[in-house]
Amino acid sequence: xxxxxxxxxxxxxxxxxxxxxxxxxxxxxxxxxxxxxxxxxxxxxxxxxxxxxxxxxxxxxxxxxxxxxxxxxxxxxxxxxxxxxxxxxxxxxxxxxxxxxxxxxxxxxxxxxxxxxxxxxxxxxxxxxxxxxxxxxxxxxxxxxxxxxxxxxxxxxxxxxxxxxxxxxxxxxxxxxxxxxxxxxxxxxxxxxxxxxxxxxxxxxxxxxxxxxxxxxxxxxxxxxxxxxxxxxxxxxxxxxxxxxxxxxxxxxxxxxxxxxxxxxxxxxxxxxxxxxxxxxxxxxxxxxxxxxxxxxxxxxxxxxxxxxxxxxxxxxxxxxxxxxxxxxxxxxxxxxxxxxxx
Amino acid sequence: xxxxxxxxxxxxxxxxxxxxxxxxxxxxxxxxxxxxxxxxxxxxxxxxxxxxxxxxxxxxxxxxxxxxxxxxxxxxxxxxxxxxxxxxxxxxxxxxxxxxxxxxxxxxxxxxxxxxxxxxxxxxxxxxxxxxxxxxxxxxxxxxxxxxxxxxxxxxxxxxxxxxxxxxxxxxxxxxxxxxxxxxxxxxxxxxxxxxxxxxxxxxxxxxxxxxxxxxxxxxxxxxxxxxxxxxxxxxxxxxxxxxxxxxxxxxxxxxxxxxxxxxxxxxxxxxxxxxxxxxxxxxxxxxxxxxxxxxxxxxxxxxxxxxxxxxxxxxxxxxxxxxxxxxxxxxxxxxxxxxxxxxxxxxxxxxxxxxxxxxxxxxxxxxxxxxxxxxxxxxxxxxxxxxxxxxxxxxxxxxxxxxxxxxxxxxxxxxxxxxxxxxxxxxxxxxxxxxxxxxxxxxxxxxxxxxxxxxxxxxxxxxxxxxxxxxxxxxxxxxxxxxxxxxxxxxxxxxxxxxxxxxxxxxxxxxxxxxxxxxxx
Numbered sequence: 001x002x003x004x005x006x007x008x009x010x011x012x013x014x015x016x017x018x019x020x021x022x023x024x025x026x027x028x029x030x031x032x033x034x035x036x037x038x039x040x041x042x043x044x045x046x047x048x049x050x051x052x053x054x055x056x057x058x059x060x061x062x063x064x065x066x067x068x069x070x071x072x073x074x075x076x077x078x079x080x081x082x083x084x085x086x087x088x089x090x091x092x093x094x095x096x097x098x099x100x101x102x103x104x105x106x107x108x109x110x111x112x113x114x115x116x117x118x119x120x121x122x123x124x125x126x127x128x129x130x131x132x133x134x135x136x137x138x139x140x141x142x143x144x145x146x147x148x149x150x151x152x153x154x155x156x157x158x159x160x161x162x163x164x165x166x167x168x169x170x171x172x173x174x175x176x177x178x179x180x181x182x183x184x185x186x187x188x189x190x191x192x193x194x195x196x197x198x199x200x201x202x203x204x205x206x207x208x209x210x211x212x213x214x215x216x217x218x219x220x221x222x223x224x225x226x227x228x229x230x231x232x233x234x235x236x237x238x239x240x241x242x243x244x245x246x247x248x249x250x251x252x253x254x255x256x257x258x259x260x261x262x263x264x265x266x267x268x269x270x271x272x273x274x275x276x277x278x279x280x281x282x283x284x285x286x287x288x289x290x291x292x293x294x295x296x297x298x299x300x301x302x303x304x305x306x307x308x309x310x311x312x313x314x315x316x317x318x319x320x321x322x323x324x325x326x327x328x329x330x331x332x333x334x335x336x337x338x339x340x341x342x343x
Numbered sequence: 344x345x346x347x348x349x350x351x352x353x354x355x356x357x358x359x360x361x362x363x364x365x366x367x368x369x370x371x372x373x374x375x376x377x378x379x380x381x382x383x384x385x386x387x388x389x390x391x392x393x394x395x396x397x398x399x400x401x402x403x404x405x406x407x408x409x410x411x412x413x414x415x416x417x418x419x420x421x422x423x424x425x426x427x428x429x430x431x432x433x434x435x436x437x438x439x440x441x442x443x444x445x446x447x448x449x450x451x452x453x454x455x456x457x458x459x460x461x462x463x464x465x466x467x468x469x470x471x472x473x474x475x476x477x478x479x480x481x482x483x484x485x486x487x488x489x490x491x492x493x494x495x496x497x498x499x500x501x502x503x504x505x506x507x508x509x510x511x512x513x514x515x516x517x518x519x520x521x522x523x524x525x526x527x528x529x530x531x532x533x534x535x536x537x538x539x540x541x542x543x544x545x546x547x548x549x550x551x552x553x554x555x556x557x558x559x560x561x562x563x564x565x566x567x568x569x570x571x572x573x574x575x576x577x578x579x580x581x582x583x584x585x586x587x588x589x590x591x592x593x594x595x596x597x598x599x600x601x602x603x604x605x606x607x608x609x610x611x612x613x614x615x616x617x618x619x620x621x622x623x624x625x626x627x628x629x630x631x632x633x634x635x636x637x638x639x640x641x642x643x644x645x646x647x648x649x650x651x652x653x654x655x656x657x658x659x660x661x662x663x664x665x666x667x668x669x670x671x672x673x674x675x676x677x678x679x680x681x682x683x684x685x686x687x688x689x690x691x692x693x694x695x696x697x698x699x700x701x702x703x704x705x706x707x708x709x710x711x712x713x714x715x716x717x718x719x720x721x722x723x724x725x726x727x728x729x730x731x732x733x734x735x736x737x738x739x740x741x742x743x744x745x746x747x748x749x750x751x752x753x754x755x756x757x758x759x760x761x762x763x764x765x766x767x768x769x770x771x772x773x774x775x776x777x778x779x780x781x782x783x784x785x786x787x788x789x790x791x792x793x794x795x796x797x798x799x800x801x802x803x804x805x806x807x808x809x810x811x812x813x814x815x816x817x818x819x820x821x822x823x824x825x826x827x828x829x830x831x832x833x834x835x836x837x838x839x840x841x842x843x844x845x846x847x848x849x850x851x852x853x854x855x856x857x858x859x860x861x862x863x864x865x
Binding site for chain 1: 660662689692693698700705706707708709710711712716719720721723724729731732733734736776
């Protein structure tokens with residue numbers, strides 16, 4: 001009897017320990033996800049269906065991409081508020097070039113137009129990233145100011161070019177493949193995003209550049225004294241961020257079948273939120289890619305679940321804000337536990 | 344009065360019948376995982392300077408933090424003027440008359456001197472600040488201390504020494520009966536130090552009891568009355584200043600005889616590696632200095648903080664703006680004013696010169712990254728660690744694991760974040776960074792700052808091994824015993840200029856110290 005009691009106590013103890021370990025190692029995010037899934041499963045009938053999960057995955061692709069891009073910059077103790085207008089300028093430039101070339105070829109050169117348009121969009125995105133990079137790395141403008149300024153400048157340019165109206169007339173194949181296409185039963189945007197998750201993982205964990213991003217954000221001076229060209233890699237962080245964001249912007253343009261200036265306005269905040277929920281330090285140097293991907297998926301999942309529960313979008317904004325603060329508070333607590341546990 | 348030091352037969356110095364201001368009886372402090380203080384006894388009398396002496400990590404800081412109300416003790420009793428008390432907060436300690444001047448300044452740089460002096464206890468007139476009264480009171484405090492400071496100046500524009508004056512004025516404002524100084528001279532020049540010591544003499548006369556923390560032996564003799572030595576959180580002894588020889592202090596502090604700390608190095612000087620000719624830096628911190636370092640020898644570069652010795656090392660790495668002179672490394676001119684400039688961390692690293700900075704937290708290590716990432720950081724572009732773009736992580740692991748074994752890192756876990764290691768072990772990792780590559784000349788800038796004896800012995804042995812394997816070593820240090828016992832030749836810097844070059848036979852404490860300070864004209 002007493003033995004059984006003790007065993008039960010021991011079992012409880014070890015469960016607690018495992019829970020504490022999972023919390024300390026993995027952070028709050030897994031708990032948030034499990035909690036959200038349980039609530040939505042009981043509150044709605046359609047949430048726990050394969051169809052709905054595919055929907056969440058597809059909707060999450062754009063934010064997952066931008067969150068990864070944002071993470072790269074956050075690692076270096078920077079910040080990119082201009083990811084939103086990268087969407088605007090990429091969407092506008094790529095669709096204009098695509099439409100022009102498509103029309104000029106008498107609607108013959110379908111793939112030529114798509115490739116040319118996409119490259120033009122990539123060029124536009126990279127230019128924004130490069131200017132951010134030069135401002136931050138060479139002229140030492142604080143990243144917040146630099147990217148804030150760029151977001152109004154570039155948004156102004158995008159609106160000037162289009163006069164504020166959407167651009168239509170891209171080849172149908174663009175939307176057909178990159179917006180709505182699927183391979184092996186999985187939508188193309190999801191494939192592309194999976195590809196970029198792998199590429200970003202390799203970049204961060206298996207290349208010098210990735211290692212340097214972490215080191216720069218962790219201690220800029222020590223990095224400099226270790227012989228690293230801090231200026232070059234700081235610059236590159238903004239370029240990489242812009243490149244990943246551009247791909248996301250092209251996918252969204254394809255999905256919407258039009259070039260628009262207003263498509264990215266939610267991304268600066270949501271991408272930073274996804275990173276923060278995923279445990280990336282806003283002071284640089286720490287962050288795990290897997291958690292950032294989960295963080296982005298979590299935000300979309302919560303929105304999806306609330307849609308199914310018929311919670312209005314205004315109320316959703318309140319919930320997402322509260323969750324963000326809760327995540328950071330929980331993470332601070334985790335750091336404290338980590339300190340007391342430390343071996 | 345039977346509280347401390349029966350075991351060492353402390354002579355009751357002047358004023359021995361005087362009442363004790365503050366007495367600590369068997370004070371302990373338990374932090375998670377470590378016992379920082381273990382039943383320590385201590386007392387302060389009016390008008391004396393009681394020096395608290397010990398290695399970093401000996402418990403000095405913990406002890407004064409308990410006295411100043413920052414921490415609560417886990418055990419033991421505190422008496423203030425023979426009344427048992429418990430100090431609940433910094434505010435409470437202040438109210439009792441215990442003020443501390445901490446190592447880390449507690450000033451707000453963007454505020455003026457007067458605002459800082461009264462921070463947290465502003466003078467009010469109704470709901471508004473009484474600015475006039477505040478300024479008058481600030482003036483009074485500064486005048487009383489004889490500080491030449493303008494109350495309205497912003498703290499951020501003051502020198503380190505002036506900031507320290509503000510800090511002292513702040514501690515003084517509440518008319519304390521016990522004052523604590525935590526390594527106050529760490530960032531002062533010797534002139535500023537003289538002024539501080541004169542001030543301490545002055546406040547001694549007012550019957551204030553002073554607790555003075557330091558690990559510099561020469562300071563003890565200048566201002567100390569009694570000395571209490573701590574080691575590993577334990578009380579070792581309380582002795583009078585007249586029985587405190589350097590030998591005795593080192594033994595009390597480290598628990599070892601000097602010979603056990605410093606290894607005997609076999610020097611075999613060969614070719615000239617580093618040749619600095621007539622070097623001056625743009626900020627004037629170094630003027631017309633010429634030194635050289637050969638392979639197979641350890642050259643000391645001694646001097647006080649601010650003497651320019653550190654800038655010389657930094658200049659060789661391309662971290663200082665140079666205004667005149669020439670630097671050659673390994674037979675090649677790497678810097679000549681207006682002609683050549685091939686300096687810079689990456690380029691010098693690739694040539695075989697490694698500069699290990701003195702401030703490991705700010706400049707040396709990425710604290711949140713692990714041992715493996717830190718050790719590899721300055722060598723990632725070498726073939727061992729990457730093929731240019733992709734990392735060879737398996738190689739990295741093997742190489743770093745091997746280094747960690749050689750360094751005797753504790754714990755030997757390469758995936759542990761640096762911030763979770765002790766200061767000594769962090770320093771070993773910093774040394775490890777330089778061992779991951781092929782280095783001909785090491786510049787060690789204060790390699791044992793904030794390092795306990797155990798790790799210090801390891802680091803000295805490492806320096807010895809490197810030297811005997813044929814590397815050249817420039818040892819920049821304010822730690823006199825280090826210069827005395829480890830070097831083959833020593834240069835002494837004084838206020839940006841080279842004061843002396845001492846060959847092995849002439850390196851003695853008197854000789855080096857004699858050049859540290861201003862020559863007295865008698």
